[in-house]
Amino acid sequence: MLKQYIVLPAHGFRSPVLAQAAALRLTIPFAAAAGGTAALTREAMSKVEVVDSVSVDGPKLVEMTPETELELRLEEPALKIVPLITYEKMRAIYKVKRAAAAAVVAQPGQGAVLRVEDTDGNPLSGARVVAFTSFRTRAGDDGSTDANGEIRLQITPGVKLERIYVYGPACHWGRFERNFTLAAGAIVQLETIDLSNQLLALRRFRDVLPATAGDGVVVGIVDTGIDPNHPLLPNISGGANMVLEETKDDPGEIADWGPAAVEGEHGTHVAGIVGARPTVDIDLAGVAPGVTLRSYRVFPHNGGDATNYDIMNAIDRAVQDGCNIINLSLGGGEEDEAIRAAIGSALDSGVLVIAAAGNDGRKPVSYPAALPFCIAVTAMGWTNSFPAASSEAGDVARPYGGENTFVGAFSNFGPQIDLTGPGVGVVSTLPGGTFGAMSGTSMASPALAGYAAYLLGQDATILGLNGAEKSTALRDKLFGSATPLGFGRDFEGFGLPG
Known part of the structure; x- marks a missing residue:
């Protein structure tokens, strides 16, 4: 199975070693280099594929098998091999874990409807709603309001939410409530952001x-x-x-x-x-x-x-x-x-x-x-x-x-x-x-x-x-x-x- 890795110098960010294409083409079988006698599989003997380079002598994104990755470590000790991983944005928004809870209904279309509006009663679309029936286990439902300022949550009408977070759309503050009841016709109003406020x-x-x-x-x-x-x-x-x-x-x-x-x-x-x-x-x-x-x-x-x-x-x-x-x-x-x-x-x-x-x-x-x-x-x-x-x-x-x-x-x-x-x-x-x-x-x-x-x-x-x-x-x-x-x-x- 092919996986992607980043290959870079053992020290620093650029190296003449990385400028040599031969450095990423293996010739020493892993088994022999490790003192073994077993032959490598066809997959393990496949060459390293260079997908992209930061620069000629800089780090490279490569594709190879895990066996080949081990082989490359022995072949080129001047290189460091790092797995491809991901990072996320650091905006704070609470997230629901869709755990089974009595308050979460099984069938779509049967949940409570919540309306989000401004203080004049106008609907607000694009407001992010995160509703928790259990904040500790993060059980509940979430989503964004539609053009009518409404969202149908997969939560039984009449249930009392432990917490509800509404993250405001453009030009509006959000809303936070504890012990909020999702009654029929439930409404949450959001205040408009006042840019003249000196305490912002x-x-x-x-x-x-x-x-x-x-x-x-x-x-x-x-x-x-x-x-x-x-x-x-x-x-x-x-x-x-x-x-x-x-x-x-x-x-x-x-x-x-x-x-x-x-x-x-x-x-x-x-x-x-x-x-x-x-x-x-x-x-x-x-x-x-x-x-x-x-x-x-x-x-x-x-x-x-x-x-x-x-x-x-x-x-x-x-x-x-x-x-x-x-x-x-x-x-x-x-x-x-x-x-x-x-x-x-x-x-x-x-x-x-x-x-x-x-x-x-x-x-x-x-x-x-x-x-x-x-x-x-x-x-x-x-x-x-x-x-x-x-x-x-x-x-x-x-x-x-x-x-x-x-x-x-x-x-x-x-x-x-x-x-x-x-x-x-x-x-x-x-x-x-x-x-x-x-x-x-x-x-x-x-x-x-x-x-x-x-x-x-x-x-x-x-x-x-x-x-x-x-x-x-x-x-x-x-x-x-x-x-x-x-x-x-x-x-x-x-x-x-x-």
Whole structure:
């Protein structure tokens, strides 16, 4: 059975060994090399197929059998072989596990109907509803409202839900309720987001930063793609579609770096947090409106997760394109040598990499944020920066700090944490020229990427440095700008910059 692997140098990111095609063509049978006498099967003797290369002397995506993979390890000890794995977006949305529960009906079309509307009674389509009959086991149902603002849940009418989360569509807050009864004609109303509210998380965090913050700095967004036509994001200078499955048969698809067709709003929201520029019609600013943004789409159009090969390739492409800072609002559960090598190479090139700590609810920091040279960011919030009944209210949890601060209930923590940033109820740009609220360490990471861009843009000395000296100096300045909020070391690291 053929499997895909990433082949890279045992040390570093590029090597002359990888430039030699012969290095990936095996000649020594595994059995003999291991001191055995058994002949290899036809499958095990098949050659290594190179699917794609980051560069001539850079990491390669290859296809081979597991037996051949073992053989290659013996044939070329100067190489490292890493399995292909995937990473997910770090937006915090609770998910249902479709466990059997008495309240969940068996037949479609028999469940309770819930209507979601605004405070004037107008239906809201596209609201994400997550209803739990048992929050501990995650039993229940979920889905999105239709054009009439309605969703039929696979839950018996009249059942009392332990919790219901409604994540608002564009321009609206969500809703959170405990012990909600799914009675006939049940309605949930959502408040409109008021951009003039001075207590909004992003507005509060950026505080008095100038509109020129980040001028001359380039930030790479490795994500689901960015809306190239959003009026608040005129500072996008381009990018690349790094999803190999979409580009390998049609190189022209590389130019398709806009939002993924399914769940593609994430990258535009992240980009706006870094560098949205307000207009006369939409008074919404990112942390560093002066930056130049670049979009590297690694999440496919089908809504699937991103592979470590595509992420690694995107990091390298961002470095080659002149990015000063790279934001990774993504994560997974395994240590990954391929992305480790890519981030290490970026730092050696003077590029700072900032990553989301993960949204697993107080579990250990996810990778790549857990890597020692990657800046890991938890998500904090202010209890008065969103409506008391919004979905964000369900994310308020200990530890608490001063001035109404807390660490989002979803946020991971641990000794690898470097900083904390606003990640609960963050209002930012969405595809289609609009805006909305999201939560997650996905939101906290770009807030700090934006702040790092502000610090870099105003420091000519650091700008003039090269290589690891530059990324280290910017990292130290970012750490030095932070103030502890009282959460404790493993929840906030050095604290909140600003």
